[in-house]
Amino acid sequence: MNEKLPDSPDWTRREFLAGTSAALVVAAAAAGTLEAQTPGAAPAIAVDPAVPHSTIRLTVNGVARDVEVEDRWTLAELLRDRLGLTGTKIGCDRGECGACTVLVDDQPVYSCSNLAVWMDGRRVTTVEGLSNGGPLTPLQQAFVAHDAAQCGFCTSGQLMSATALLKRNPRPSAADVKAALAGNLCRCGNYNRYVDSVVAAGGGVRSSVGGDQ
């Protein structure tokens, strides 16, 4: 496989979609972004007025929003079912897989295990917010170059944890990456490629683990 990062730092989403196994995830993510951030798009799910509900103000991918939420909604449910941001995945819904990882005030958290109503005043970043319709981030490009995604279901969560790591530690070692991704399971077992991608995105050399599996 091609171990190099793409030469051009400004791959477009279209080139990315054409060229990678991560297409499924990112296609869903992209569609979600456009829909959700297009005025007039109908929310998939509305608040049941008979159920305890609240109005919160939060920022999602840089856009301030006032939203009505049922008190029992998780942040993952708000993002996916109400805002259409389906790049965030729900695997276990129990804080046991990491597929739902998003950033709240720049820190990775499980969106399945935080209530939406607790997000009042907070800043949420989802996978759709990483490139926000522009060129992929260097981390996303490294994921492409290293074939990090197999089925892709865990990929958005891995991206969010790794994004938070690189912000805190721009040149992480393989050990740093493993510690930072410890809360993200990959049922395809593609851990070595994920670690390699993040190390490479930080400008480091590939880790000693695993090679090509």
Add this chain to the structure above:
Amino acid sequence: MKTFTNSNARDPQQAVKLARDAHAAGKAASFVAGGSDLLALVKERIIQPDVLINLRGLQNASEVTSSGGAVTIGAGISLDALSRHETIRTQFPALAEAAGSVATPQIRNVGTLGGNVAQRPWCWYYRNGFPCYKNGGNQCFSFAGENQFHAIFGGGPSYIVHPSDTAPALMALDATFRIVGPFGERTVSAKDFFVLPRQNAAQENVLGADDVLVSIQLPAAMAGARGRYHKVLDREAWTHAVVSAAVVLKMDGDVCRSARVVLGGVAPIPWRLPEVEQLLAGQRITDDLAVRAGAASIAGARALSKNAYKLPLTKGVVRRAILEARG
């Protein structure tokens, strides 16, 4: 998920009042801080609250304040912040290490010290809704069942193990717990905070239904002591201790003046080992002494049908934790 009302509390007194009012109205109420454990319990219908009293907005809930070497830690501090806090890392390293060993980054970013101490057991019978002591029943299914991860000390009639990583470190540091309840404030020592099943099989600590754990104090006498939290897991990350040890050594040169050795993962409460502590006191911590301390650590332990492996494991964890604390 079951429906419930989220009520944001501003201060502990208001939180207590919200809980009392809910209970007086015949509603089920739960306090929630990080929510990682609590929402899992709600989703599994182990608990079915009508009201969640949200402690995330309590003022000053995550402050760490020092006075004369003693430190008071707000129970709402995140485990991640606690593990990185300069004073805690340098003066009370066993607690910083314990906090940093919990679960995953995502859980440490929201999980709080108070929530980690007060989380419910992770016994698979309890979490799967079996009518055990912890679920309002009157038996412990692990005793004659799948007890690989259950207690070797202090069990009966329930054989759960206390799941917290920070709790053994807090006990080793002689921590005290400040609680606000319906009748005002009280402070409880670690020795009295955790309760054995033979005292009360339904719960793991003295917190009542309307009590809020507000802060935890570490005494000046423990500041600067050497410390280590050594945790063994059945995989490399994201789970509770199979066996762990918090060791705190107060040293005079290379002689140990006094020691605290507290185990996690082996008993329904953090399990202190006074005999091992006495063995270390007044001695040079040699490799040989650590081996003897390890051997002494399982005096009085009783394995269940499937967890005898915890006996040699405990010996090794105690030996290693002592040597690592010595440095």
